[in-house]
Amino acid sequence: MMIELRQVSKTFPNGTIGLKDINLKIQTGEFVxxxxxxxAGKSTLLRSINRLIDVTSGDIQIHGQSITSASGSRLRAIRRNIGMIFxxxxxxKRTTVLNNVLSGRVGYHSTLRTLLGSFPKRDVEIALTALERVNIREKAYIRADQLSGGQQQRVSIARALAQExxxxxxxxPVASLDPLTTRQVMDDLQRINRELNITTIVNLHFIDLARDYATRIIGLRAGEIVFDGSxxxxxxxxxxxxxxxPVKADEFLDTSREMQVVGVT
Amino acid sequence: MRLDIKSTNPTSTPSIPSSPNDSISNALDKPRRGKRIATWMLFIVILVVCSLYIDVTPYQLFVGLPEMGVLLKEMFPPDWSYLPTIWAPTLQTIKIAVAGTILGAIPAIPAALFSANNITPFKSVSLPIRTLLNLVRTVPDLLFAAVFVAVFGIGPFAGMLALLFFSFGIIAKLTYETVEAIDPGPLEAMTAVGATRIQLIVFGVIPQALPAFISYLLYTFEINIRAATVLGFVGAGGIGLLLNQSLGLFRYDRAATIIILTLAVVLIIDNASTRIRRKLL
Structure with missing residues (x-):
C-alpha cells in the first residue's frame, strides 16, 4: 500500500470543515x-498527505509509516519521499534553475553541508537528469524568474524528481497556465508517472483534463469523498x-467540448 | 448545498448597509469641518505655548542673523593647510562607520529571523527580541556614544560600539519586516521537500530577503557616516573631535575645511550607496 488515509478529518480553527471522515487507499503507480x-477540500486533502496541514483526527500512512504521528527527522524523511507541485x-525566483532543482536534494544532506551551498557532483547529475526529463536542461543556469510559466512549472517537476x-x-498544477502549456505539463506528469512508476495525485478543476490523464478519479464535495472510480x-x-x-463550460479546458456539455445539461 | 448559503449571503447583505451608510457620512460631514479647524487651532496654541516657554521667538532670529554673517566671513577662506592634518581623522570616521555598520548587521540577521513571525512561530522567542530591538532603537546614537566613552574611555572604539548598536537596531527591525513579507510559497515548497528549519532559511528566506538586507545595510551606513562625524563631540573618535576643537578655539577657517571635507565624503558615499541600492531592488 502506497498511501492510506484512515478516518481522516480536518476542521480548521475558524470552524470550517476541510475533510470529513476520509478513507482512501492509493496503490503504487496510480494517476489519481x-x-x-x-x-470542496481538494487542496486540504493533498496537503494533509505530506502534512503541510495537520489533520484533526485520523491517520495517514505513507509506505506503512504514519506521517500524522511522525516528527523531526522521521517526518522530514517521509516528506523527502513526496514531491509537491504547486x-x-x-x-x-532570484536563483538559477539548477539551484532550484538542487533544493530538492536538501533532505539527503546534513544541515551543515547544505549551509555551505555545495552539493556533491552526483546531486548535480541527478538535478540535470531531472531537467532533461522535462526537456529544459538547457535552462539550467538561467535565473528561474526568466522562464515562462510552463517552464517554471517544469522546473518544479524537476525539483520533485530530484527528490527521487x-x-x-x-x-x-496547471491553473495558472495557458491551454497549450497545460497539456505539456500534464503530459510531463503522465510520462513521469508511467516511466518512473511514480504515484501521482493531482487536483484539477478541468474535467476533460481529469478524464484524459487519470487512471482513477476521486470526487470531493464539502470535504467528503462522493465518488471514487475509473x-x-x-x-x-x-x-x-x-x-x-450541472457541469459548466468553464470547467472544461477544451472549448469545443463545451458544446457537448451544454447539450447534455 | 453549502453553496446556497454562500450565494444568498452576498445578495442580501449589500442592500442593508447602503442606506445607513449614507446617513452616517452625512451626519459626519459637519462635525468633521469643525474638528479640522479645532485641530489646527490646538496645533497653533501648542506651538506658541512651547515657544514662549523655551524663549524661542522670531526676535532671536533677527538678532542672531548678523552673527551668522560674521561667522561665515571668518570661515572664508578655509584654511586648506589644515587638510593634511584632518585627513587621518576623516578616514578614521569612515572606518568607524564601516566597522559599526557591518558588526551591527551581523547580529541583526539572527535577530531578524527570530523576530519574524513566519520563521519563528513562537511568541516567547520573538516578543523578547522585538522588545529588545525597540529598546535599542529608542536610544539615540550620541547617547550610546557618551555611555560607551564613559565605560571604554575616549576613542574610536566607543564610537564604533555606539554605531554597532544603532545599526543593529535599525537593520534588524527593517529586515524582520521584510522577512515577514516574503513570498511564503518557496517556504512551503522547502517544507514539502523535507528541509530542516535552517535549510528552509538558507534556501527559502535568504535568497528572497538578501537584496533588501544589503539595501538596509547601505542605508544605515549612509546614516552612520553622518553620525560618525559628530561622535567626536562626546569623545568617541573621528573628525568630530577636531571640529569641536576648531570651533572652541574660534578657528572657523579650520572648521570650514573640516565641514567641506566631511560634506564631500558624505556626498560621495551617499551617491554611491544610493546607486547600488537602486540596482539591488
Missing part, C-alpha cells in the same frame, strides 16, 4: 485526479452530482 468545487510553482520521490502531489465511471451525471449542479 481529484475533482470538486473550489472549497499552482504558483513556488520556485526561488515515489509520490508526486500536484495542487492545481474514468469510464465518471460520467457527466456523476460529475454533476460531485459538483452539486
Amino acid at each position: 485526479v481529484i475533482v470538486g468545487l473550489s472549497g 499552482q504558483s510553482f513556488n520556485l526561488i 520521490a515515489t509520490i508526486i502531489l500536484a495542487d492545481e 474514468v469510464g465511471e465518471a460520467t457527466d451525471e456523476i460529475l454533476a452530482e460531485i459538483y452539486g449542479r
